[in-house]
Amino acid sequence: MSDNQEKLSENDFKDPYEFGFETDIESDFAPKGLNEDVIRFISNKKNEPSWLLDWRLDAYKRWLTMTEPDWSSVRYPSIDYQDSYYYSAPKDSEKLESLDDVDPKLLETYNKLGIPLKEQEWLAGVAVDAVFDSVSVGTTFKERLKEDGVIFCSFSEAVKDYPELIKKYLGSVVPTTDNYFSTLNSAVFSDGSFVYIPPGVRCPMELSTYFRINAAGTGQFERTLVIADKDSYVSYLEGCTAPMRDEHQLHAAVVELVALEGAEIKYSTVQNWYPGDENGKGGVYNFVTKRGDCRGDNSKISWTQVETGSAITWKYPSCILRGNNSSGEFYSIAVSNNYQQVDSGTKMIHLGNNTSSRIISKGISTGNSSNTYRGLVSVHPKSKNSRNFTQCDSLLLTDSCSANTIPYIESKNYESIIEHEATSSKISEEQLFYCQQRGLDEEEAVSLIVNGFCKDVLQKLPMEFAVEAQKLLSVSLEGSVG
Amino acid sequence: MNNFLKIQNLSVKVENKKIINDLNLDIKKGEVHAIMGPNGSGKSTLSNVLAGKSGYTIIEGSVDFCGEDLISLEPNERANKGIFLAFQYPVEIPGVTNINFIKTALDSNRKFRGLDPIKPGDFLKLVKEKSEILGIPEDRLKRQLNVGFSGGEKKRNEALQLMILNPLLAILDETDSGLDVDAFKIVADTINSTRSNDNSLLVITHYQRLLERIKPDIVHIFIDGSIVESGGPELAAEIENNGFERFANA
Numbered sequence A: 001m002s003d004n005q006e007k008l009s010e011n012d013f014k015d016p017y018e019f020g021f022e023t024d025i026e027s028d029f030a031p032k033g034l035n036e037d038v039i040r041f042i043s044n045k046k047n048e049p050s051w052l053l054d055w056r057l058d059a060y061k062r063w064l065t066m067t068e069p070d071w072s073s074v075r076y077p078s079i080d081y082q083d084s085y086y087y088s089a090p091k092d093s094e095k096l097e098s099l100d101d102v103d104p105k106l107l108e109t110y111n112k113l114g115i116p117l118k119e120q121e122w123l124a125g126v127a128v129d130a131v132f133d134s135v136s137v138g139t140t141f142k143e144r145l146k147e148d149g150v151i152f153c154s155f156s157e158a159v160k161d162y163p164e165l166i167k168k169y170l171g172s173v174v175p176t177t178d179n180y181f182s183t184l185n186s187a188v189f190s191d192g193s194f195v196y197i198p199p200g201v202r203c204p205m206e207l208s209t210y211f212r213i214n215a216a217g218t219g220q221f222e223r224t225l226v227i228a229d230k231d232s233y234v235s236y237l238e239g240c241t242a243p244m245r246d247e248h249q250l251h252a253a254v255v256e257l258v259a260l261e262g263a264e265i266k267y268s269t270v271q272n273w274y275p276g277d278e279n280g281k282g283g284v285y286n287f288v289t290k291r292g293d294c295r296g297d298n299s300k301i302s303w304t305q306v307e308t309g310s311a312i313t314w315k316y317p318s319c320i321l322r323g324n325n326s327s328g329e330f331y332s333i334a335v336s337n338n339y340q341q342v343d344s345g346t347k348m349i350h351l352g353n354n355t356s357s358r359i360i361s362k363g364i365s366t367g368n369s370s371n372t373y374r375g376l377v378s379v380h381p382k383s384k385n386s387r388n389f390t391q392c393d394s395l396l397l398t399d400s401c402s403a404n405t406i407p408y409i410e411s412k413n414y415e416s417i418i419e420h421e422a423t424s425s426k427i428s429e430e431q432l433f434y435c436q437q438r439g440l441d442e443e444e445a446v447s448l449i450v451n452g453f454c455k456d457v458l459q460k461l462p463m464e465f466a467v468e469a470q471k472l473l474s475v476s477l478e479g480s481v482g
Numbered sequence B: 001m002n003n004f005l006k007i008q009n010l011s012v013k014v015e016n017k018k019i020i021n022d023l024n025l026d027i028k029k030g031e032v033h034a035i036m037g038p039n040g041s042g043k044s045t046l047s048n049v050l051a052g053k054s055g056y057t058i059i060e061g062s063v064d065f066c067g068e069d070l071i072s073l074e075p076n077e078r079a080n081k082g083i084f085l086a087f088q089y090p091v092e093i094p095g096v097t098n099i100n101f102i103k104t105a106l107d108s109n110r111k112f113r114g115l116d117p118i119k120p121g122d123f124l125k126l127v128k129e130k131s132e133i134l135g136i137p138e139d140r141l142k143r144q145l146n147v148g149f150s151g152g153e154k155k156r157n158e159a160l161q162l163m164i165l166n167p168l169l170a171i172l173d174e175t176d177s178g179l180d181v182d183a184f185k186i187v188a189d190t191i192n193s194t195r196s197n198d199n200s201l202l203v204i205t206h207y208q209r210l211l212e213r214i215k216p217d218i219v220h221i222f223i224d225g226s227i228v229e230s231g232g233p234e235l236a237a238e239i240e241n242n243g244f245e246r247f248a249n250a
């Protein structure tokens, strides 16, 4: 399938220095590997102001002195950071001609999830003009948002158009030095989303990254910043249910949320990155840093997530409850199948008075997977009358999977009330048989029971997301009972 | 020939223990059979085997249902072909709403028969009508399936599903146990009202009082995994008065 267009292959990039990429600013990709020049390339490519380049370079220098964390339960072969592209890998060589070239199993999944054809092509990486309905829908929405003064744009646009906001808030929740992966992200982040809700505004619609298709290919080192100014409200949806094909194995996103006085942010994620095959080959390593800062009094941040994808998930969406009377919530469903490894949970840091946090985690493991909940509830000595409620439930579907619950509690204020409940159960033969006796086949029965198990969390998702998530749970668990 | 349910020389073991012992039972369409037997004689085992629960080994024999080999079918296939088991101990399924569960079950059944899912409006009407007859309050329909239900509430809920799914063969495993006097009457009479020439009942019970309301065509005495004697309703009366002693020594 050759045409007269010159296609680039990986061989062209064996030796970046030989290629002399510094003069190759016109090209769409940086060579393989990571060094200061690559970071300059990225920053230059985006016409970033020099302060941002410096910020990136600082992070990079810091990163060089750091080591990969090894305290979690996930195990993977060591990552060669020089064997990756940090800005738009040469995509054309990866593009497929049509859906006929796509793994039939993937197509089957798309169909089960009811994803329209055009979107299937886009998701699977078929070379199409990525113009379909949601893009134009997106623009219509943007007009409407403008009326209320809501800013919702790509991170790169925000750097250009709202530099003051970026300067003020970027890295203010997750400092560049926070952890190995967030620091790497700070150095090389590609793009992401930016949201600002002005004081007193209730964002008139759910904001979804799904409408910003132009962000395709930025999934690897995404950077998201959401700011809810005084007394504002926003609900933000991230991800989609379709397993997205991605040539990058390593993902290290950073999400920062800032809620000022009286503001509320609801952040929902449905994540289904490629989990690898039945034998544990391939799949995305997802090392995400998500943190929200309840900076003002009476503010509230709520994380809801449904995670079914990725070979490795390392993710702890957290809340810093700084303002008095602020509250944080974490609702999570994490499914692991085959050889997937999940180490996920949350951190609730109580600093202000009368702060409250609520954690509900539902882990479902099957196949040979491992699924760990790891959570920290920390109460500062000066945080009076704080309370936390934590409930962690694990459901195991096979004998060869494992589930762990590791709660850390640091209470330095004796008045605080911290409650922790944990259960671990196997899906019972009796339940399955009862459902089957009423006419459901085994998969339908499993899906019904699992959805019931997850109900408390599913209810927290925005309606249309909840329906999709339910379907996703069923599809993720197909053929998983044994 | 009126072939409905035919059990021939059936022997079943559970974990190396023989529970069903060379059992023969022939139920014709429209008939009501009762099984009475002491605790531990294998009545629930028989119900489970007919419904297709795993963990049972068929050592010998056959079970035919409407001319088909029942043993080779999956539990859900048996259910969709018209076998319903009202469980002795209905299981709790947290997070699943009672009414949603019943609709899912009915829709599975309809799908099997090539029908579309029932319209929500029609379903609501049906459920309301049947639960009213059974004295099930609406809020219980919205609760999680069997979660926190009392023994009697669970049994009534089994009866509700029976009414809605309208099976060809309903096996009632001690559905009357755990019901107070009033509930007992309601449930028994409701079940009795489902009788027709097209469907059959296999009623497992300890009590004659149930058989006074659901008059069986045949009563079987079930001891150590097989039927030791069959007869008319008078057998039930004898058991009520004298227990199983005469049969146990047989």
Ligand SMILES: Nc1ncnc2c1ncn2[C@@H]1O[C@H](COP(=O)(O)OP(=O)(O)O)[C@@H](O)[C@H]1O
Pocket (backbone or CB within 6 Å): B014, B015, B017, B019, B037, B038, B039, B040, B041, B042, B043, B044, B045, B046, B055
């Ligand atoms: N899963 C099982 N494992 C071992 N023994 C069992 C199992 N299920 C039933 N049994 C035994 O089989 C016998 C019959 O039980 P069951 O069918 O429940 O009797 P019934 O319903 O007549 O009271 C009992 O001795 C019981 O202990």
Ligand SMILES: [Mg+2]
Pocket (backbone or CB within 6 Å): B043, B044, B045, B088, B173, B174
């Ligand atoms: Mg029994």
